[in-house]
Amino acid sequence: MPxxxxxxxxxxxxxxxxxxxxxxxxxxxxxGIATLFAFGASRSRRRFCGCLDVLNTLHCRINTTGNGHFFxxxxxxxxxxxxxxxxNWQRMGLAANCLRFVETLGVPPENATEAFELVEDLRYTLExxxxxxxxxxxxxxxxxxxxxxxxxxxxxxxxxxxxxxGEALFLVDEGQTRCPRCRPxxxxxxxxxxxxxxxxLRHVLRAxxxxxxxxxxxxxxxxxxxxxxxxxxxxxxxxxFEEGRFRRI
Ligand SMILES: [Zn+2]
Numbered sequence: 001m002p003x004x005x006x007x008x009x010x011x012x013x014x015x016x017x018x019x020x021x022x023x024x025x026x027x028x029x030x031x032g033i034a035t036l037f038a039f040g041a042s043r044s045r046r047r048f049c050g051c052l053d054v055l056n057t058l059h060c061r062i063n064t065t066g067n068g069h070f071f072x073x074x075x076x077x078x079x080x081x082x083x084x085x086x087x088n089w090q091r092m093g094l095a096a097n098c099l100r101f102v103e104t105l106g107v108p109p110e111n112a113t114e115a116f117e118l119v120e121d122l123r124y125t126l127e128x129x130x131x132x133x134x135x136x137x138x139x140x141x142x143x144x145x146x147x148x149x150x151x152x153x154x155x156x157x158x159x160x161x162x163x164x165x166g167e168a169l170f171l172v173d174e175g176q177t178r179c180p181r182c183r184p185x186x187x188x189x190x191x192x193x194x195x196x197x198x199x200x201l202r203h204v205l206r207a208x209x210x211x212x213x214x215x216x217x218x219x220x221x222x223x224x225x226x227x228x229x230x231x232x233x234x235x236x237x238x239x240x241f242e243e244g245r246f247r248r249i
Contacts, residue, residue, distance in 0.1 A: 007031060008079065009060045010119045012099045014052060016042075022052050025071070025103055026060070029116040030158035031166040032107040036062060055085070055095060055123055080120070085127040095126050097241075098140045104239055104246040105144060114147040121208040131214040135222060138229045139212055140205045145237060152232050154202050155213045166195040172231035189235070191228045193246050197221050201228065 009026035012033070016022055022041040041048050047193045051058060057080040063072040085091055099119070122140065125132075133139065145151060151227045156163050158176030172189040175222050177198070184190075195200070196217070204212055216222065234240050240249045 004061065004063050004074070006059065006061045008116070009034075009036070009058050009076075010116055010123075011054050011056050011058065012103050012119075013050065014054055023208070024052055026047060026058075027102065027107060027116055027119060028060070028112060030109065032109045032115075033103065034062075034071050034111040036043055036060065036071045038073040040075070041073075046133055047075050048073075049076065049078055051076060051081070053081065056081040057120060081121075082123055082127045085123070087218040088126075089128045094132070094137060095122070097137050098122055101137075101141055101144060101239070101241075104248070105148060105237060107148070110135075110176050111148050113142070118143060118147055118208070126211075127216060129210065133176075133212060133214050134216055134230075135207075135226060136212070138226055140209065141233050141239075142204055142229045143202065143209070145233060148237075150236060151205050152228075152236075154198060155206070164198060168193050168195075168198055170198075170228045172228065172235055175232060175236055188233065191224055191231065193224055193228060194221055197225050201225060 011024050011026055013025040014022055017150070020040050020042045021186050022038045024036045024038065025033065034203040038048055038052055041052055056078060058076040059079055060073055061075040061244055064070065065072055082178055085095070096199050102115065102119060152170070153176040154164070158171070158174060158181035159178055159182035162179050164177055168179060169183050169187065170177050170191045170193050172191060177193070202211065234249060238244050238248050
């Protein structure tokens, strides 16, 4: 629908087109992901305050034109952005990995607010946390799947409904977990999870990135959690991370 609207937007990626114009792939708080076009952006500090950068949160005034799919950014005001993070290349790489995942997965309007709060907390955590878990980017993919209504079943046994508190088998292709009594005789695509591993994954699904544990865990446990998340994301979201980018499979 043509018309003007305003929203908070988190900038996922930017690029230039023509000489003075910039496009922004933006996660809007109420509408989900949209590509905004800022004409004359490289000249107009008055309209765009020099703030059209990745990882910034902007208050955006937008004009929809054409058949309702063309978003013309009229004005932007910086609400929040990282300070030290831009000088930390390792963490900027993590940020890029997480934001690319958000973009490739996509965010429909009904999940936009939760995803928006998630990326804002991601920025806060990357900026402020002294240490991060080695599984941080995988945790983010799992949490984002949860924000999209695609969380795996980790609370109860997928067959008998018993609550899970110890060791369990995660069936990657079914996206559910089985208690020891309901283990299938044969499972082609499954991962053993310890009680601690299972409760860690549950916690990641509930909590914001700033509340995720930052300590490392024993290697077998770390591998099992990584395999469960990676397998789930590939199988159910159809996304694989290869050679620095996400690919639909
Ligand atoms: Zn069971």
